[in-house]
Amino acid sequence: xxxxxxxxxxxxxxxxxxxxxxxxxxxxxxxxxxxxxxxxxxxxxxxxxxxxxxxxxxxxxxxxxxxxxxxxxxxxxxxxxxxxxxxxxxxxxxxxxxxxxxxxxxxx
Amino acid sequence: xxxxxxxxxxxxxxxxxxxxxxxxxxxxxxxxxxxxxxxxxxxxxxxxxxxxxxxxxxxxxxxxxxxxxxxxxxxxxxxxxxxxxxxxxxxxxxxxxxxxxxxxxxxxxxxxxx
Numbered sequence: 001x002x003x004x005x006x007x008x009x010x011x012x013x014x015x016x017x018x019x020x021x022x023x024x025x026x027x028x029x030x031x032x033x034x035x036x037x038x039x040x041x042x043x044x045x046x047x048x049x050x051x052x053x054x055x056x057x058x059x060x061x062x063x064x065x066x067x068x069x070x071x072x073x074x075x076x077x078x079x080x081x082x083x084x085x086x087x088x089x090x091x092x093x094x095x096x097x098x099x100x101x102x103x104x105x106x107x108x
Numbered sequence: 109x110x111x112x113x114x115x116x117x118x119x120x121x122x123x124x125x126x127x128x129x130x131x132x133x134x135x136x137x138x139x140x141x142x143x144x145x146x147x148x149x150x151x152x153x154x155x156x157x158x159x160x161x162x163x164x165x166x167x168x169x170x171x172x173x174x175x176x177x178x179x180x181x182x183x184x185x186x187x188x189x190x191x192x193x194x195x196x197x198x199x200x201x202x203x204x205x206x207x208x209x210x211x212x213x214x215x216x217x218x219x220x221x222x
Contacts, residue, residue: 045211098151
């Protein structure tokens with residue numbers, strides 16, 4: 001079945017790196033995504049990775065994909081207070097399936 | 109990217125009434141999607157709205173409760189009918205990006221049913 005899991009909370013100090021993890025079940029997913037949801041806002045696409053890639057870097061963001069273990073991670077370098085939000089991973093097969101969301105809290 | 113405008117951004121409604129949410133896109137798109145995000149939870153796809161045909165509903169969602177219109181390639185509405193407090197959620201409209209598999213979202217409609 002379709003199931004995308006994430007840890008619920010992550011708390012980091014400003015300036016440190018954050019790593020948000022995600023596991024998915026459908027090996028036929030072609031793309032995997034990371035979305036950010038700030039309070040009272042919709043979803044903002046942060047980055048995505050094609051399923052035949054292992055890694056993608058975009059400024060402070062690094063996405064790692066372990067297709068064998070169906071594990072996806074998002075690393076945010078030099079985390080800032082403005083990064084505080086809920087982060088959703090998502091996989092796409094015939095539709096987008098979202099993870100449970102990880103609430104990232106950044107403290108000074 | 110696509111710019112998506114949703115109206116209203118929030119509303120408080122009496123149980124038993126209905127609310128229609130509008131979604132306007134700044135470009136023509138084939139498929140539009142409606143999601144529900146219940147408090148503290150992830151997003152769940154309600155239905156896919158294609159222009160010129162009836163919407164396709166996901167398991168657990170029915171047309172009588174969530175009628176959808178798609179009159180043209182830039183606009184769609186979702187109605188939440190005969191509301192109860194359990195319908196209190198954020199409802200989001202989404203479209204696929206042209207030539208990509210990215211999905212773009214409106215800012216959502218926060219519905220509270222009292």
